[in-house]
Amino acid sequence: MERADRGKGGCLNGEGLASSVEAHLQAYFAAHEEGLPAAGLYARIVQEVELPLLSIALEACGGNQIRAAELLGINRNTLRKKLRELGLREPPEPKRRRSVLGRGAR
Numbered sequence: 001m002e003r004a005d006r007g008k009g010g011c012l013n014g015e016g017l018a019s020s021v022e023a024h025l026q027a028y029f030a031a032h033e034e035g036l037p038a039a040g041l042y043a044r045i046v047q048e049v050e051l052p053l054l055s056i057a058l059e060a061c062g063g064n065q066i067r068a069a070e071l072l073g074i075n076r077n078t079l080r081k082k083l084r085e086l087g088l089r090e091p092p093e094p095k096r097r098r099s100v101l102g103r104g105a106r
Contacts, residue, residue, distance in 0.1 A: 021049075047086065050086060051086050052066070054072070054079070054082060054083060054088060055073050058088075063079065065079055
């Protein structure tokens, strides 16, 4: 499998992330011709960036939320909250094993 050319900042085609985002936003504003995008643009843009960032970080860490949170530089609880807010499925909590001795034994 061929590797894509990565330039400054590790971005594809030698384009930095800020330049790529700026170009996309310029096109987004231009698509609205004489008007402006709907209000709430900041939250929509942050959500658009957070979704793939969290998803890719989790994938890179094999689904380990603690490692993904460390990679991102955020608290694990913050990561879990963001996953819920963005509708990314959290892995189910591990099932507790029942005692073979019955209910009373713990």
